[in-house]
Amino acid sequence: MNEQKLAIVLGGTSPHVLLVNKLKERGYYVLLIDYLENPPAKKVADEHLRESTLDQDKVLEIAKERKADLVISTCIDQANSVCCYVAEKLGLPHPYSYKTSLEVTDKGLMKRIFVENGIPTSNYTTTESVDSIDWNLVQYPAVVKPVDCNSSKGVRRVDSDEETRLRVAEAIEMSRTKTAIIEGFNSGAEIQVDCVSTQSGVKVMMTRQKQKIASDGNDMVLQSYGSVFPAPLSDEFKRQAQEIAEKIANAFKLENTPFFYQAIVTETGIKVLEFAPRIGGGLSYHVLKSFGDYDAVECAIDSFLGKTIVVEPKEQTRFHSTNLLYMRPGVFDSVVGLEELHQKGFVTDCFVMKSKGCKIDSDMRSSNRVAAFIVEGESYEELKQKARKTFASVEIRDIQGNDLLNREIYSNL
Incomplete structure (x- = not known):
């Protein structure tokens, strides 16, 4: 290990399984930091430490002690900010400044920069308490959310002052900086x-x-x-x-x-x-x-x-759709019928995102997705037809064998 470069990956999420593997292909010894006991990327990492990816001083301490060559996260906003913080402190490579990372993890700062640079966006206001809401800047319908949460957590539509007060209080509670943002809702x-x-x-x-x-x-x-x-x-x-x-x-x-x-x-x-x-x-x-x-x-x-990226867009000649499977609250056991559709070629690809025994609550955030599939076709209508048949055929079973696939959310397909 002493001869290998050390990469610290922040967050053991499923997409980071590929990140870990690609870093190992590049010759890195990969240390994964994630507070969970068994995050998905643990199985491919060389080492796992149970620490918070958002504790920038702890991550800095570990990176300094282990003489890390790279601290990286590719798909978690707040973790990316920690990467930039640690990299600037230790003189390691990073894609953009720590200042920029803060501007993009705080939705209030982000919106301000949008407005200042002529990037079209909705009207907005931020608040640190229900009592300090600037009602002159609130127009209905509106959207309330924490300024700094992942996975669409706490994002709610509101249509009245009463709803706004309720959702702002919830968003402030979820926010690490105890700040909520209220922005205009756009139809489309x-x-x-x-x-x-x-x-x-x-x-x-x-x-x-x-x-x-x-x-x-x-x-x-x-x-x-x-x-x-x-x-x-x-x-x-x-x-x-x-x-x-x-x-x-x-x-x-x-x-x-x-x-x-x-x-x-x-x-x-x-x-x-x-x-x-x-x-x-x-x-x-x-x-x-x-x-x-x-x-x-x-x-x-x-x-x-800091290596130069060279890419060009590819013209799309076929249509594709991703479709996410959510289950009702319960303990996940298995997905039934999806792999069979994949083997028959009806489904282009399929993925199971949760392990057996994982507890699923009622919140519709991205971290509660159980499985997913991809279909392709020559038209948008063909995509819809394939998705409808797949949703009708597949089951998500809990440990008692009950089908808990939440089919109601797909009724407008």
């Missing part, structure tokens, strides 16, 4: 735009449109069960998407790094919700690599190491 399709800032310009590698979870009108959670690729955008909206990508890279001084932004396509133009100077979690890597010929993890590692 939600898209994600995956980009890379390179020496030859900003490249839009792929677009996707989110598939929204069905709601009875009282469900305040704003969440999706997957995406379709590429997003059905007109030439004008494609032009806007490219222009916005360039403005974001310039505003946050992003050079030689992957990033993505999420936005709403409104009748008057694209409005940006937020962005992150990293690669996406979940199935993002798989889709980008398989259907966009873009290895996002390799690019992320090169970005951290």
